[in-house]
Amino acid sequence: MNTEFEIHNEDCIEHMATMEPSSVDMSIFSPPFPSVYAYTSSERDIGNSEDFKGDAKLHLSFFFKQLVRIIKPGRVVVVHIQQIPRMKRSGEVGLFDFRGLNIRLAERAGFVFEYDWMVRKNPQALKNGTGVLTPRGYVEIDSLTIGSEVIGSNGKPTTVVGVWPHFEKQMYRVTFNDGSFVECDGDHLWTVNKNAIRYASGRRFTNA
Numbered sequence: 001m002n003t004e005f006e007i008h009n010e011d012c013i014e015h016m017a018t019m020e021p022s023s024v025d026m027s028i029f030s031p032p033f034p035s036v037y038a039y040t041s042s043e044r045d046i047g048n049s050e051d052f053k054g055d056a057k058l059h060l061s062f063f064f065k066q067l068v069r070i071i072k073p074g075r076v077v078v079v080h081i082q083q084i085p086r087m088k089r090s091g092e093v094g095l096f097d098f099r100g101l102n103i104r105l106a107e108r109a110g111f112v113f114e115y116d117w118m119v120r121k122n123p124q125a126l127k128n129g130t131g132v133l134t135p136r137g138y139v140e141i142d143s144l145t146i147g148s149e150v151i152g153s154n155g156k157p158t159t160v161v162g163v164w165p166h167f168e169k170q171m172y173r174v175t176f177n178d179g180s181f182v183e184c185d186g187d188h189l190w191t192v193n194k195n196a197i198r199y200a201s202g203r204r205f206t207n208a
């Protein structure tokens with residue numbers, strides 16, 4: 001065992017309960033975001049809960065109760081979190097305040113909420129006027145607002161949860177081997193599906 005650090009690879013809910021009180025100097029983590037990603041197939045994974053007010057809340061309340069016990073008094077906990085779009089597949093719309101849930105559960109366990117930073121999550125830019133597929137056809141990207149519906153990469157309608165101003169940026173024309181192109185900034189990441197070339201209103205769009 002190293003005297004400066006240890007690595008524990010366990011189910012945190014069970015394992016934290018076995019750790020010594022006041023034994024952790026600092027905690028930095030990102031909790032699983034319920035219903036957004038499938039991290040693992042385990043039922044212990046909070047990411048697999050669709051029930052924010054039930055399973056997910058219960059797991060997180062156990063988590064914060066243990067965390068407050070094992071962290072040294074006066075030390076810092078940094079939590080990376082995102083708000084959760086409610087999924088239409090579970091009959092819901094809008095956002096779930098996952099940030100607020102974590103703050104309330106942490107405070108209930110005994111933590112003091114100090115402050116937060118907003119991280120612009122998606123700095124990738126497309127040129128104004130680029131066509132975006134919505135359930136009502138293509139619209140220009142700069143007409144989208146929070147709450148607009150677009151067709152997601154799974155082919156199903158999804159709600160826009162954030163719109164970020166990009167100001168002036170260096171743009172590039174990315175040309176695909178079928179001649180279609182898109183104009184985007186240099187940070188834009190692309191997943192390319194060669195079978196997904198779409199045609200609409202005489203214009204060609206590449207679903208990339």
Ligand SMILES: C[S@@+](CC[C@H](N)C(=O)[O-])C[C@H]1O[C@@H](n2cnc3c(N)ncnc32)[C@H](O)[C@@H]1O
Pocket residue numbers: 010011012013029030031032033039040044045046047
């Ligand atoms: C938002 S992700 C954070 C990923 C991490 N920051 C990284 O960069 O790899 C949440 C992670 O917590 C894991 N997780 C979910 N339930 C857990 C549990 N009970 N014990 C330990 N890890 C868990 C998920 O599988 C997922 O990998």
